[in-house]
Amino acid sequence: MTAEQEQEEGGDGERLLRLVATGLVRLSQLRGPGDPVYPDAVQAAYNQLVLGCLRQGEPAPGSVPELARWAGEKPLAEWWPFGLPDEETGRLRLVDLDTGVPVQECLEWAVSAPDPAAEQVENELLGEALTLCRAAKDPDAYTAFRRLLIERPVLTGAEIALLGSDLDLALLHSTVKRCYEPVTAAHVRDGQCVTCAGCGCLLVPLRDGGYACQLDRCRREAVRVGRRVAPGASGGLYHLTRPLRTFITGPGLAETGLEAELAGLGLPVEMWPRFDTYDLRITLPDGRVWAIDVKDRANPALLARGTTPLRTDPPYDRGLLVVPAYRFQERDGYREVFLQHLPEDVGGRVELLTDKELLRQVKTALGWMKKGARNA
Numbered sequence: 204m205t206a207e208q209e210q211e212e213g214g215d216g217e218r219l220l221r222l223v224a225t226g227l228v229r230l231s232q233l234r235g236p237g238d239p240v241y242p243d244a245v246q247a248a249y250n251q252l253v254l255g256c257l258r259q260g261e262p263a264p265g266s267v268p269e270l271a272r273w274a275g276e277k278p279l280a281e282w283w284p285f286g287l288p289d290e291e292t293g294r295l296r297l298v299d300l301d302t303g304v305p306v307q308e309c310l311e312w313a314v315s316a317p318d319p320a321a322e323q324v325e326n327e328l329l330g331e332a333l334t335l336c337r338a339a340k341d342p343d344a345y346t347a348f349r350r351l352l353i354e355r356p357v358l359t360g361a362e363i364a365l366l367g368s369d370l371d372l373a374l375l376h377s378t379v380k381r382c383y384e385p386v387t388a389a390h391v392r393d394g395q396c397v398t399c400a401g402c403g404c405l406l407v408p409l410r411d412g413g414y415a416c417q418l419d420r421c422r423r424e425a426v427r428v429g430r431r432v433a434p435g436a437s438g439g440l441y442h443l444t445r446p447l448r449t450f451i452t453g454p455g456l457a458e459t460g461l462e463a464e465l466a467g468l469g470l471p472v473e474m475w476p477r478f479d480t481y482d483l484r485i486t487l488p489d490g491r492v493w494a495i496d497v498k499d500r501a502n503p504a505l506l507a508r509g510t511t512p513l514r515t516d517p518p519y520d521r522g523l524l525v526v527p528a529y530r531f532q533e534r535d536g537y538r539e540v541f542l543q544h545l546p547e548d549v550g551g552r553v554e555l556l557t558d559k560e561l562l563r564q565v566k567t568a569l570g571w572m573k574k575g576a577r578n579a
Contacts, residue, residue, distance in 0.1 A: 215255070215285055216283070216284075216285025216286055216287065217288065219251055219252060219255055219284075219285065220279075220283075220312055221312050221313065221315055222247065222248045222251055222252075223248045223251075223252055223270075223274075223297070224297060224305070224309045224310070224311075224312035224313040225244055225248065225312075225313040226244050226245040226246075226247070226248025226249065227245075227248070227270075227271065227274055227297055227298060227305045227309055227313075228305050228309065228310055228313045229242050229244045229245050230242075230245050230267070230271060231303075231304045231305055231445075232445075234387065241267055245267060246267075248270075249264070249266075249267050249270055252264070252270065252284070255284040255285065256284045258284070259284040259285065261282075261284045262282070263284075264282075271298060274296065274297040274298040274305075274309075275296055275297075275298035275299065275300045275303065276296070276300065277296065278293060278294045278295060278296055279292060279293055279294075279295050279296075279297070280293030280294065288504060289504070289540065291534055291535070292502075295308055295309075297309040297312075299415075299417075301407075301409055301415050302389075302407040302409075302415050302417060303389075304407075304417065304445075306419075306501075307418075307419045307449055307453075307501050308501040308502050310445070310446065310449050310450075311500060311501060311502050311505050312502070312505070314446075314450075314505075315505050315508070315509070328378055328381060328382055328447070329451075329479075331378050332345060332348050332375050332378050333345065333478055333479065335374055335375060335378070336348075336374065336375070336478060337478055339374055341374060342475075342477070342478055343371055344371050344372065344374045344375060345475065345478055345479065346371075346474060346475055347369070347371035347372050348372065348375050348378070348379070349451070349455065349474075349475055349479070350459075351366075351372065351379065352382060352443060352447055352451045352452060352455065353451065353452055353455030353456060353458070353459055354403065354459070355403065356402070356403050356404045356405075356442065356443040356448055356452050357396075357398055357403060357404065357405055357432070357440065357441070357442055357443070358383060358440075358441050359432070359436060359437035359438055359439065359440055359441070360437060360438020360439040360440075360441065361437040361438040362437070363379065363380055363383065363438075363441060364438065366379055382443060382444060382447055383441035383442060383443055383444070384441060384442060384444055385439060385440070385441055385442075386405065386434050386439075386440040386441065386442050389407060390405045390406070390407060390408070390434075390442070391408070391434055392408035394433060394434075395431045395432065395433055395434075396431070396432050396433070396434050396440055397414060397428055397429065397430075397431050397432075398428075398429035398430050398431075398432070399414075399416040399418070399421055399426070399427065399428075399429055400427035400428060400429035401416065401418075401420070401421040401424070401427055402416065402418050402420065402421050402452060402453070402456060403429065403452075404416060404417065404418060404421075404442070404443070404448055404452065405442050406426065406428070413426065414426050414428065417445070417448070417449075418448065418449070418452070418453050419453065419499070419501060420453055420456065420457070420499065420527065420529065423529060423533065453499045454482075454497050454498055454499040457497050457499055457525075457527050457558060458474070458482050458483060458497045459474075460558070461483060461495070461497065461525070461558055461561070461562075462474060462483060464562055465483070465485055465562075465565065468565060468566065468569060469569075470485050470486070470487070470565070471485065471486055472484070472485055473485075476517050477516060477517055480494075480513070480514045480516060480517065481494045481495065481496045481513045481514065481522075482495055482496050482497045483495040483497070484517060484519065485565070487565075487568055487569070488569070491520045491521070492517075492518065492519040492520050492521075493519060493520065493521045493522075493523060493565075494513050494517075494519035494521070494522045494523065495523045495525050495561070496513055496522075496523070496524050496525070497525045497526075497558075498524060498525075498526055499526065499527055499530070500526065500530070501530065501533075501534070503530075503534065503537045503538070503540040503541040503544070504540050504541070504543075504544040506526070506541060507540070507541045507542070507543070507544035507545040507546075508544055508546070510524060510545060510546070510549055510553060511549060512549055512552040512553055513553065521554070522552065522553055522554065523553070523554050523555075523556055523561065524553050524554065524555050524556070525555075525556050525557070525558055525561050526555065526556075526557060526558070527557065527558050528557040528558055528559045528560075530557075531557055538555060541555055542555070
């Protein structure tokens with residue numbers, strides 16, 4: 204195979220992976236059989252995968268359910284008809300075998316696809332909230348909205364209704380209601396739902412009697428059970444949609460965690476300044492400003508490809524992209540892969556740090572300033 208053929212195959216493989224990931228995400232959102240049985244995105248993904256397998260002389264799944272089983276039982280390297288971007292992607296199972304739903308990296312591949320369902324949900328709702336808050340010149344409403352999605356991923360129907368009278372959230376009440384969906388039977392055991400003590404999202408009951416959290420930040424540790432709620436109490440129980448839990452609640456917990464740590468160091472912290480230009484803005488005692496955008500992504504290549512320089516209003520002296528340290532521990536060469544895939548016009552304009560590295564650099568900067576003040 205020539206270099207040109209290998210490059211073309213790699214491109215076909217990534218395009219197909221985005222298509223299959225989008226199909227699996229769409230499949231996981233179905234609440235029952237439709238007419239036709241599968242949405243177009245699911246059927247198209249299956250058809251294209253079978254065609255790719257036939258062209259490569261590889262075994263193909265015999266049905267959509269078998270595709271979903273393969274995605275949970277086999278790492279990609281065992282059944283994918285094309286080459287894969289790297290060894291880590293080859294180890295990936297697109298569907299979590301315990302919970303039967305797509306893993307976060309599957310959602311990330313879906314989001315990188317043209318017109319992805321997951322990205323539509325996130326962008327439409329956040330865009331609507333931004334438009335309303337800008338028109339009303341009400342940044343506090345947007346900040347309250349973001350905190351709601353981070354801190355309260357589970358609400359009762361009565362609680363959602365009460366948000367209509369909240370001074371900060373009344374403007375966005377209609378948007379808020381569409382961010383949440385009724386809890387399904389997949390989250391219910393013995394007539395109760397259980398929240399995760401780490402993130403506040405609902406846990407998924409497992410066959411062995413245990414529970415699993417769907418957020419990557421919680422899955423790496425032993426499950427901690429939070430509160431128990433009856434799904435029919437107080438007007439029913441509602442859960443933030445999966446894309447919003449993955450791309451807003453997950454990174455948002457890292458954002459508010461940094462907020463608390465930096466405030467504890469005595470620094471003023473502005474969250475989502477100028478209607479979410481970036482995530483955090485801190486001002487050091489010498490007047491320097493650091494702008495921070497937080498991402499909690501499993502795949503560093505996909506993160507890099509979507510990275511753009513931070514917008515400059517409000518202005519800053521240093522622009523930082525911060526990723527939780529556990530991502531670097533779980534994926535070898537995270538930083539190197541990120542830099543390899545970072546667009547050339549962005550290189551040098553965005554610095555990648557872990558949250559722990561950021562805090563160390565802030566403490567070092569504060570230490571030098573204090574030392575300089577003593578010596579002055």
